[in-house]
Amino acid sequence: MSPDAPTNVDFFARQALPVPRVTEDQARLIAASSFGLTVSAESLGSQQDANFLLRHEDGTPAAVLKIANPAFSRTETEAQDEAADRVAARAAEPGLRAATVLRGPDGARRTATVATEEGEAVARLLRYLSGGTLSGPRHLSPPAVAAMGRIAGSVSVALRDFRHPGIDRVLQWDLRHADRVVALLSPYILEPTRNSAVLAATAEAWSQVTAVSDRLPRQAVHLDLTDDNLVQAVDSRLPMPDGVIDFGDLTDSWAVSELAICLSSLLHHDGMEPHHLLPAVRAFHRLRPLTPEEVSALWPLVVLRAATLVASGRQQAAVDGDNAYAQGALDREWKIFEQATSVPSVVMTGLIADALDPHLDRDPDLDLDRRATLPAFTPAHPLVPQVDPGDIDPLDLSCEADAMDRGAWLAPDAEERLAAALFARGATALATRYAQPRLAGTPVLADTSPATVPTGIDLRTAPAGPPVTLHAPCDGTLLLAAPGQATLRFRSHLLDLSWSADLPEPQLPLPFPRPGTPLRAGDELTTLPAGTRIHLTLRQADAPPVPARVRPEYAAGWLALTTDPTPLLGLRPTAAPEALPEQRQSEQRLLERRESSFATVQGHYYSAPPRIERGWRHHLASTEGRSYLDIVNNVAAVGHAHPRIEEAVTRQLRRLNTNSRFHYSSVVEFSERLAGLLPDPLDTVFLVNSGSEAVDLALRLAIGATGQHDVVALREAYHGWTYASDAVSTSIADNPNALTSRPDWVHTLDSPNSYRGRHRGPHASRYAPEAVHAIAELAASGRPPGAFLAESYYGNAGGVPLPTGYLAEVYAEVRRHGGLAVADEIQVGYGRLGNWFWGFEQQQVVPDIVCVAKAIGNGHPLGAVVTSRAIAERYRDQGYFFSSTGGSPVSSTVGLTVLDILRDEDLQGNALRSGALLKSGLQALGERHPVVGTVHGSGLYLGLELVRDRQSLEPATEETAELCDRMLELGVVVQPTGDHLNILKIKPPLCIDAAAVTFFTATLDRALTELGH
Known part of the structure; x- marks a missing residue:
């Protein structure tokens, strides 16, 4: 076909579009003869066009030479060029770049007609967008995923009213033709199992799309906003797209295809799952709101795109054997298909609708939130009439259940143990809660979230009780009767029943010998032995089989297919179906409540933090039933929720908790034990509530004892939030103005960082003499320091050891001028360093004052300052000291117990x-x-x-x-x-x-x- 022919491409008329065979040398000659450029040419690869990066002699990019497939008419390429110009000019995303056709001095686009082996083709010089594409297996962060969605939305908005005869095409990538494309090309998928999987997925997805296809908006679409065609921002350290290239697939199609194709391209990246794509959906929706019909069609279109990629990729590799780009894409295309079909489309539709709610306009005629269309299920007869609803006790397996204390949730049979304990205490029946995430049995050290959200409930009867008979709760039909399971249909509901597999298999009694038998409310179904665990799930009649438990990330989608079966037991539902989204939003609003009542300057880890409500040893657990390995928590030094601390605190609270002016033994014992861990002359203890208070008090002690009000501190350190401890904190990570906002009585020394400081490696020995010189100059100026404060092992800087002998030289110089040495052991003390109990031991020095906190109380608010009797007594010159809860009976008991645990468990x-x-x-x-x-x-x-x-x-x-x-x-x-x-x-x-x-x-x-x- 000539590029001037009026007919636009029809894939089904050609059935194959091999890339024009143009070598790099030929591309270089085309650039010279057609565009007057003296450049080198480097092939960029493509599915159906020929693309080359042109470089000047000095290696800098000149342009991209794009030679369109000869099947594409000039009308089509002109439409692409105008669309690129429009996106560049009208994009809703600020700063969005587009690979437009370069223009000559006369303002005309730089295009030409060139000869290829396959016929004449349109060649164009496109603007080169620096930064590189997002292609490749690299994992993409939520902000990067969201940026892709924003760009897709921006392009969709820009092209919404774009009209051109060149977009009236029939492309294999147009998802309006996906069923035909897959049917035509599926013979190229030679593996029988893969072939069957692609055909089955295509048929299901196509039926879902056609149900709403006549209501899907159409417009001009780029149709290829993939990771291969989105360019990274040049100034971004991480993948963050801000550019669009390759408008070669521009056509008129369903507008939502723009997003579906963008989403599908993410699924081959390392670690990416379908739920990771939600930030892109939200970002697209904010710019270009999705209609309910589009939400319904979105994930089926993702599946159709994946199937099309697999079929087309196999065909392209077969007909275009020299196309390395097509050959290299086969594995990632199959990975996209596997991920796209790893979750049922109806589940993903529910998940997407939930993610957009309440920003999604609802269509009452469209079954988006399937729970909203399920009529309330009111049984006419109890499922288990022998069990009185008032005798059913809850079996709480959640993160916040008391039964999960002391690591009970870690046992693989935690649920069985808890049930046995409740039956032993007299329970006759137990029921779990619908949709409540379970912590019981959650695995630790897992890199994937476990399935913790139940889609139904479990009913257990006491092992010592009578057998139970199941009855039909409503008129309906028996659909399945198999060993250990049965499925009944009641109008729009399916009731799935299953029971413990290790029990004798009961027979379904007559007159229900086979599936299809009609049921009347109250009909006996089967009799089960005492102690049977019966699982009940109520789902939408046309829903796929629902797992008993699902992963939290997909729970909203699965739960949209089910409803609470608790009424079958004669109990009120724990949550109305329509209330579940509200419950999830309530969880999200907890952060908003925190920010409205809790000072926001007190930040939290992560932009979307999990809600942590339980800890055990070195594990943390969220309300979604996920276990996390805690690598950051030096506060809980002996482990989270240590039972010895719990027992000791409970016992002491039962007896007494008051202030330390009263006379009781625990404060004496703890002070003695703590002082005994330190070398002479450190024998006197002050007890406070935190590390910040400890540092503050230590400075006050030093200044009071010496009469010298200046303090020397190291840069790159953090010591606390009180006035004095903040004044000597110099970490710019905690306070960007730390070095410029110090009071004039604080003097800082160069950070003795032997890795990235001014003196590195063996040259780090220079830090100490320089510090000594600075202290001497300070004293010579008439301001000798009353204290030198430093972490004795550089904790806040990342656990960097101080240079050998550093503290010995600095301590000596400070003391020579009448000052005192203060060691901040708040992070590194208490045995954390392994070889040394205290950080200052590594430096072979003895400070004058030691500050302790964090580990000392294992999370209880407890801190200490330990010094000599002589220094401590000088505090009297400033008044008296008192801390209401520092050294209280409970705090002292905690401190003693922590020391016992450190010793007894050899931590x-x-x-x-x-x-x-x-x-x-x-x-x-x-x-x-x-x-x-x-x-x-x-x-x-x-x-x-x-x-x-x-x-x-x-x-x-x-x-x-x-x-x-x-x-x-x-x-x-x-x-x-x-x-x-x-x-x-x-x-x-x-x-x-x-x-x-x-x-x-x-x-x-x-x-x-x-x-x-």
């Missing part, structure tokens, strides 16, 4: 052993991942520093934040630290074991790989 020894295993695993990651700069620290206070270049040490700040978010998805809580927020702070509870260490390093390895680091 310092575990810090040494597990820390060594952890550090070696982290160091091994550095051999595989260039972003790993180094591993700091000792024991269980480690820091993994991430850099973009190991020579320049440019901090990988954005990469670190993205990594932490991905680790959360994979079941690990870890956070950044350091002035550049590029260090993973690794300070888990001291009870962490080898299995958890191995899981953490393996998961970190996976995340780094997925993110391309």
